[in-house]
Amino acid sequence: MTTVEERLLPSAEPIQLIDEHGVPHDHPQYRLPAEQTLVDGYAQLVKGRRINDQAGALVRQGRLAVYPSSHGQEACQVAATMVLRDQDWLFPTYRDTVSIISRGVDPIETLTLLRGDWHSGYDPYQRNVAPQATPLATQLIHAVGVAHAARLKGEDTVVMALCGDGATSEGDFHEALNFAAVFKAPVVFFIQNNEYAISVPLARQTVAPSLAHKGIGYGVPGERADGNDLAGLLAVLGQAVDKARAGEGPQLIEAHTYRVQAHTNADDATRYRNDAEVAPWLERDPLKRLEAYLVERGLLDEASKNKVVAAADQAAETLRIGLMEEVQPDPAELFDYLYAEKTPQLREQAAFLQDELAREEA
Amino acid sequence: MTTVEERLLPSAEPIQLIDEHGVPHDHPQYRLPAEQTLVDGYAQLVKGRRINDQAGALVRQGRLAVYPSSHGQEACQVAATMVLRDQDWLFPTYRDTVSIISRGVDPIETLTLLRGDWHSGYDPYQRNVAPQATPLATQLIHAVGVAHAARLKGEDTVVMALCGDGATSEGDFHEALNFAAVFKAPVVFFIQNNEYAISVPLARQTVAPSLAHKGIGYGVPGERADGNDLAGLLAVLGQAVDKARAGEGPQLIEAHTYRVQAHTNADDATRYRNDAEVAPWLERDPLKRLEAYLVERGLLDEASKNKVVAAADQAAETLRIGLMEEVQPDPAELFDYLYAEKTPQLREQAAFLQDELAREEA
Amino acid sequence: MTMTATTLLKLTMAQALNQALRDAMKADETVLMFGEDVGALGGVFRITDGLTAEFGEDRCFDTPLAESGIVGMAVGLAMNGMRPVVEMQFDAFGYPAFEQVVSHVAKMRNRTRGRVTLPMVIRMPYAGGIGGVEHHCDSSESYYAHTPGLTVVAPATVADAYTLLRKAIEHPDPVIFMEPKKLYWAKEEVDLSVSQPGIGKAVVRREGRDATLIAYGPTVPIALEAAEVAAADGRQLQVVDLRSIVPFDDETVCTAVRSTGRAVVVAEASGFASVSSEIVARVTERCFHSLAAPIRRVTGFDIPYPPPKLERHQLPGVDRILDAVDDLQWEDS
Amino acid sequence: MTMTATTLLKLTMAQALNQALRDAMKADETVLMFGEDVGALGGVFRITDGLTAEFGEDRCFDTPLAESGIVGMAVGLAMNGMRPVVEMQFDAFGYPAFEQVVSHVAKMRNRTRGRVTLPMVIRMPYAGGIGGVEHHCDSSESYYAHTPGLTVVAPATVADAYTLLRKAIEHPDPVIFMEPKKLYWAKEEVDLSVSQPGIGKAVVRREGRDATLIAYGPTVPIALEAAEVAAADGRQLQVVDLRSIVPFDDETVCTAVRSTGRAVVVAEASGFASVSSEIVARVTERCFHSLAAPIRRVTGFDIPYPPPKLERHQLPGVDRILDAVDDLQWEDS
Ligand SMILES: Cc1ncc(C[n+]2csc(CCOP(=O)(O)OP(=O)(O)O)c2C)c(N)n1
Ligand SMILES: Cc1ncc(C[n+]2csc(CCOP(=O)(O)OP(=O)(O)O)c2C)c(N)n1
Numbered sequence A, B: 001m002t003t004v005e006e007r008l009l010p011s012a013e014p015i016q017l018i019d020e021h022g023v024p025h026d027h028p029q030y031r032l033p034a035e036q037t038l039v040d041g042y043a044q045l046v047k048g049r050r051i052n053d054q055a056g057a058l059v060r061q062g063r064l065a066v067y068p069s070s071h072g073q074e075a076c077q078v079a080a081t082m083v084l085r086d087q088d089w090l091f092p093t094y095r096d097t098v099s100i101i102s103r104g105v106d107p108i109e110t111l112t113l114l115r116g117d118w119h120s121g122y123d124p125y126q127r128n129v130a131p132q133a134t135p136l137a138t139q140l141i142h143a144v145g146v147a148h149a150a151r152l153k154g155e156d157t158v159v160m161a162l163c164g165d166g167a168t169s170e171g172d173f174h175e176a177l178n179f180a181a182v183f184k185a186p187v188v189f190f191i192q193n194n195e196y197a198i199s200v201p202l203a204r205q206t207v208a209p210s211l212a213h214k215g216i217g218y219g220v221p222g223e224r225a226d227g228n229d230l231a232g233l234l235a236v237l238g239q240a241v242d243k244a245r246a247g248e249g250p251q252l253i254e255a256h257t258y259r260v261q262a263h264t265n266a267d268d269a270t271r272y273r274n275d276a277e278v279a280p281w282l283e284r285d286p287l288k289r290l291e292a293y294l295v296e297r298g299l300l301d302e303a304s305k306n307k308v309v310a311a312a313d314q315a316a317e318t319l320r321i322g323l324m325e326e327v328q329p330d331p332a333e334l335f336d337y338l339y340a341e342k343t344p345q346l347r348e349q350a351a352f353l354q355d356e357l358a359r360e361e362a
Numbered sequence C, D: 001m002t003m004t005a006t007t008l009l010k011l012t013m014a015q016a017l018n019q020a021l022r023d024a025m026k027a028d029e030t031v032l033m034f035g036e037d038v039g040a041l042g043g044v045f046r047i048t049d050g051l052t053a054e055f056g057e058d059r060c061f062d063t064p065l066a067e068s069g070i071v072g073m074a075v076g077l078a079m080n081g082m083r084p085v086v087e088m089q090f091d092a093f094g095y096p097a098f099e100q101v102v103s104h105v106a107k108m109r110n111r112t113r114g115r116v117t118l119p120m121v122i123r124m125p126y127a128g129g130i131g132g133v134e135h136h137c138d139s140s141e142s143y144y145a146h147t148p149g150l151t152v153v154a155p156a157t158v159a160d161a162y163t164l165l166r167k168a169i170e171h172p173d174p175v176i177f178m179e180p181k182k183l184y185w186a187k188e189e190v191d192l193s194v195s196q197p198g199i200g201k202a203v204v205r206r207e208g209r210d211a212t213l214i215a216y217g218p219t220v221p222i223a224l225e226a227a228e229v230a231a232a233d234g235r236q237l238q239v240v241d242l243r244s245i246v247p248f249d250d251e252t253v254c255t256a257v258r259s260t261g262r263a264v265v266v267a268e269a270s271g272f273a274s275v276s277s278e279i280v281a282r283v284t285e286r287c288f289h290s291l292a293a294p295i296r297r298v299t300g301f302d303i304p305y306p307p308p309k310l311e312r313h314q315l316p317g318v319d320r321i322l323d324a325v326d327d328l329q330w331e332d333s
């Protein structure tokens, strides 16, 4: 084995800095984040969990069309944004609601898509968050373009591009990693390997030693982390972002986590997996372990925990109230945004609809 | 580094059993092919070279629309077929004329596409050679399907799927390797890395340590060979075919060679590379070194070499004569092969054309 | 027709499609079903429900998540003696396979002068009306219909779903099978042993002398509803269900239009350069002198499929169809 | 028009396209050109000849061989302030990028309510007539024209090649720029400083009172040739060059057709469910009572593009156009 291979292949085991019992472990390459960072991160995890729960409830009440929960993946989602600076970009998928909100995007606007009001609700340039991508892996290559443009402009922007384990099978994953490598684009590709693509388990997705092993085929360093350990994720993703920013090119990080709930509310996970498989993952919960660590270290007590929970409840309540409001998008908008200027054809069609609606009302 | 990685990563240097001076070298893992195999292989190389030359001449005479020469890559092309059994399949590209012919397909039928008579001229089932693929990398996934079908039928067929270095950047390359790995399909993916995709050099195609390093990302063993050493290629490809046949799943082989001539006759290579770059590759010619080896070993003398050359000349002459014949495909055929039964629309259109041609003649 | 308890079943279209797959797999062991989530889950719409359990992992299986790979693998399997049926999970997720479909699926027989044929089916849950978010409600039939070498069908009834899928699987050539998602849960009493007309045949679903509605897939029930309403108002609308977009049944369609002299094409896809354009163009070319008015189109607007809360404006509805009929230059109106 | 030596140049369409890129890159440093072989080689058709030398590797560059990647990267660059122009080496090699084009390029502005716009151009050397082998002569404009959100243009003259490409690059939205390969070497005397009409405008290339030929891209010169021949026979054919497929210039086209009462659409692509179907449908809808005969189509057959030795049968030619004109139910014939 040469040094090239040592540089590009992931470590033998996923990086873990705090284990599932909340016990910290030293690592030769990665250091535990600062205490305050972990305390802040904990608050975000709790808030993320509450948002996941609240969104689930809102689906049951018919306030959201669909919700792909990231329950159990909050550490990945929070870490993905905590390591970024303001000028950086986030490229999220449909499952990354918590990431988007933790980046500072308005929660109601974040849920526009899943509420069925419009395809995307927030202004991507406000917090540098791309619209959520549904066609799998397609956004990864956009991320490369955004990163390359930043470099052409002389900016030291980094782009965090998220995808799932299933998405790594798509051709666009391959093309994105390769383009990023060839152009040395400052992109951190961050795979949340939650072991499922809807019903399809990882074993049917790949027989590679790990998803992080895909990096070397592009000349991209691959690394893997325990996806339920916020501390480890912050260290690994933080280092990847630093390297990308320093001009070392793209980085590939696989977080090993688990989709605790069904794919979305519309899915029935009992058809393809049993509870026994899920149970151990509940033990590995990202909140539990960080809480145990912080309590043990005296960084969290009953009072401060209550504050964190109250803030999370407040966020969930804001979400609930916001989504209870009945929004009815204006049908005229259907024709407004295809082109800077409506084509004659769209003008005709818009007039037709307006006329029809006027007659309906009359 | 674990054993998984040792199993899946290619050797540090491309496998070479006979060097460019014709000197054999021992290798811990690969053995020199039998003497007779090398003698036969030599004859095929000489024939392949003559066919390349002849086809080039036929383009200049207007007998072929275009010809992507494999001058300098004959060892790869010949080895790819020599390691196959009759029941096996070959999936060639536009550049693999020599491979197809060495598989036993009629040379004139092989050139139907490049002559402009029809899209493909030979019966793919006659020698189990798929039609030549132009849309890059698309054929690799067909190869997986053919291999998987064979396994479902209980056959021990192996599929040899060829592509170039440029084609490895396409999404279909990725999907094909992954599908093959997940389904353990008996496919040998054989990349002829000739350092160019038309004008684009390998460095712009990938910054991976080698193309063979792409295998591990799919759990597919990758290996690399000197693409101008027939002996090494036969050993490496032969072992890959054996493994695939034995049920060990797909194998990825990268042969390092060089496109000595322009991409096709229509290309002007002087626009993007200079002669100094080409010169050393002429020294590494696959024919020269095997000839030196065989002569040194007493396996080839003036008389037997003359026989080989005469046979090659004969093949080239047959090609020349065959392509001199003026073939005019029947326009009625344009409508014959879209569907088992012509649609009413095609019947109308065929009649229209027939009528038009009849009036033209009248 | 005698109604016997044994043959008459009350089935949804989803169940009929499932039954068609099951019967086809029973009848021919080279029939394979694969795609994303079609195994244990039975497909996100449950069209493949129970097939893996009944026929085993070799016959119905999940693949890695890659549509070009799925279609390309089907090409290879078909080249080597199988009859693959693949599912694109939603219509818009067929686009990654577009090159495979256009450059290989459609061309293989032609390329090889009939030596390599591809008996395969690409199932596409398509169109809207189910409150799906973006990319889940595209109507992409026009892309495929424009591509020479493909056969494109779209059932509109439960009985047709069964018959057309069986015939598509038996078909010697690749078939793009468009399944109108919003009709998956439509129930009908059907006798599966009664075979419906084959691929290439349109049928007149309702007779009427005043004007002809030409529809396919999800718009057929709407067209029938419109005809019902019109009848109450004294106007008799004929309804033609295309069933097969390619091959196109010029004879049935043109005979119908000539009999009324007026026609409206009803399709959910955006109208520009679409299957409905083709219908207008070819019927006009062939029936010009029988037409009392230009053929009208009621199609989706030329916009991306709207978000759930606005989708009703995109879907051809009864009123819009009747308005178009009213526009057909009736002398007495 | 005064002819001055300084402004009138004799250029091929390839040269005019090259000049347009050069001038656009000079005028706006956010304009980038990339794709396969567009750097040192200057593109297989030399449209990007010399751009890397003049503007450097950052402005005009080769990419890895992956079309979805090329288009997707352009999306990202456009999101972040650039104006990318990409080349698909041949029309059919745009299919791997189909998902990016349909699901992102066409939809980004709409998806984000106008917040993210994509000023980008996808250049497609298209159509046949150059003796190319399979996959090198597709006419895929109908796929793009059917996709809401795209702007689709096709120049037919050297002057238009320059103007339309400049305007496409300046356009605030993505443009699919179809370049008729066989016209690359067509030479014209042009004054590049004279701006042609913009995107969305058709022009009448030849006046004539008897019938209207509607063409775009590679069929415009053939239509003009047909009109020339017809004139010798005493029939005056008007020729409309669409230039812009989306947006479609209904006004110019319909005014033209109403003035003659007869029309033939001439396009190279297969006819079924195509841009020519749309032209027939919409012109008929709008001009029905002015039409003396149904609009005829002269298009490619519904077959894969033929091999070089047979391609002449697929291409609309003068005789075929004149036959179609003869069929337009002339009272005196
Ligand atoms: C191109 C494409 N094909 C199929 C789908 C349908 N689909 C949506 S999510 C999903 C599974 C994705 O799995 P993974 O990438 O692991 O992400 P996760 O949902 O687990 O977060 C599928 C198949 C899609 N959105 N896009
Ligand atoms: C999908 C696709 N894109 C582009 C092309 C045009 N093209 C033909 S050959 C070629 C270069 C291929 O390079 P490589 O794979 O290295 O094979 P080589 O020609 O060197 O044998 C290109 C870009 C194509 N045939 N298919």
Ligand SMILES: [Mg+2]
Residues within 6 Å of the ligand: A164, A165, A166, A192, A193, A194, A195, A196, A197, A198, A259
């Ligand atoms: Mg997953």
Ligand SMILES: [Mg+2]
Residues within 6 Å of the ligand: B164, B165, B166, B192, B193, B194, B195, B196, B197, B198, B259
């Ligand atoms: Mg090459």
